[in-house]
Amino acid sequence: MNTPLKTQLQKQTNEFFIRLEEVKPLCDANCKIKDVDRVEHILNALINGGTKRLQLVSDFDYTITKQRTADGSPVLSSFGIFNSCKSLPKGYVEETERLYHKYRPIEVDPHLPIQEKTKYMVEWWTKSGELLVGFPFDENEIDEVAFKYKDSLRDQSNVLFHTLYRLNIPVLIFSAGLGNSVISVLKHAKVLLPNVKVISNFLRYRNCLLDGFQEPMIHTFNKNETVLEGSDYYELVHERDHIIVMGDSIGDADMARGVPASSNIIKIGFLFDHVEENLERYMNVFDIVLIDDQTMNVPLALLSAIEAQEKKNLEKSFQFNS
Numbered sequence: 478m479n480t481p482l483k484t485q486l487q488k489q490t491n492e493f494f495i496r497l498e499e500v501k502p503l504c505d506a507n508c509k510i511k512d513v514d515r516v517e518h519i520l521n522a523l524i525n526g527g528t529k530r531l532q533l534v535s536d537f538d539y540t541i542t543k544q545r546t547a548d549g550s551p552v553l554s555s556f557g558i559f560n561s562c563k564s565l566p567k568g569y570v571e572e573t574e575r576l577y578h579k580y581r582p583i584e585v586d587p588h589l590p591i592q593e594k595t596k597y598m599v600e601w602w603t604k605s606g607e608l609l610v611g612f613p614f615d616e617n618e619i620d621e622v623a624f625k626y627k628d629s630l631r632d633q634s635n636v637l638f639h640t641l642y643r644l645n646i647p648v649l650i651f652s653a654g655l656g657n658s659v660i661s662v663l664k665h666a667k668v669l670l671p672n673v674k675v676i677s678n679f680l681r682y683r684n685c686l687l688d689g690f691q692e693p694m695i696h697t698f699n700k701n702e703t704v705l706e707g708s709d710y711y712e713l714v715h716e717r718d719h720i721i722v723m724g725d726s727i728g729d730a731d732m733a734r735g736v737p738a739s740s741n742i743i744k745i746g747f748l749f750d751h752v753e754e755n756l757e758r759y760m761n762v763f764d765i766v767l768i769d770d771q772t773m774n775v776p777l778a779l780l781s782a783i784e785a786q787e788k789k790n791l792e793k794s795f796q797f798n799s
């Protein structure tokens with residue numbers, strides 16, 4: 478059955494059917510939805526499935542953190558935080574910058590096929606890891622720099638993380654950046670709660686000296702649930718086939734790849750740079766595109782719609798049983 482027809486039938490038979498216009502932040506002018514019927518249909522599936530089937534999968538850099546701050550102060554990426562650590566050898570920082578200028582244009586080139594790009598990304602991350610070998614590094618330095626960025630999370634992030642924790646919804650943060658910085662920022666922002674799992678690149682040590690990154694390498698084009706295969710978390714999230722995905726790069730829309738085909742997924746894309754040129758591409762891969770929205774209002778609104786209905790269902794079943 479095609480989605481609009483199915484949605485139509487659902488509207489007729491389900492007294493709890495919610496229309497997108499009832500979810501206030503989705504009505505804002507900076508919220509763009511290509512296929513309203515489809516999103517309405519998935520949102521209602523998420524609502525009917527309740528919190529037990531739900532998980533949130535999110536990118537970190539410029540998705541959990543802001544793309545723009547109110548006072549114009551810059552927000553560092555997770556690798557940016559690491560590269561700001563004063564004790565790193567000068568040659569490391571210079572070489573890292575050289576690699577960035579070589580590989581970043583390839584990463585964002587809209588014409589190069591993903592397969593081709595992946596080859597270069599593996600090369601980039603491998604070379605970056607090789608630069609991090611053979612010198613001492615005190616991780617407390619990351620903590621000191623990250624502390625300065627504890628307020629760089631999107632507005633309402635604290636409420637979002639605590640709501641997800643209260644509702645027992647797993648949060649998977651997928652980052653092709655540096656996991657040590659991600660963990661540190663989340664910790665200082667007081668949102669590193671027990672339901673939060675970070676999959677990223679973490680520093681490895683040998684004989685008290687840096688020894689590159691731990692395996693597996695997470696780069697821009699393999700950050701999806703297929704890299705979790707075999708892990709405990711893979712088992713856990715595979716029982717949760719209702720997913721809210723959040724990201725700020727086109728590739729982030731693919732983060733839930735590897736979950737069962739029957740899954741219901743709502744993808745939220747935060748768009749900030751070159752809005753006019755990028756809007757169409759973003760609308761093709763994300764269900765909901767938010768233009769220069771530096772808040773967590775939309776994911777929170779989706780969660781509260783899901784929670785509100787779950788409460789009503791519970792009350793109903795209580796009345797029915799008593």
Ligand SMILES: [Mg+2]
Nearest residue numbers: 536538539725
């Ligand atoms: Mg990002």
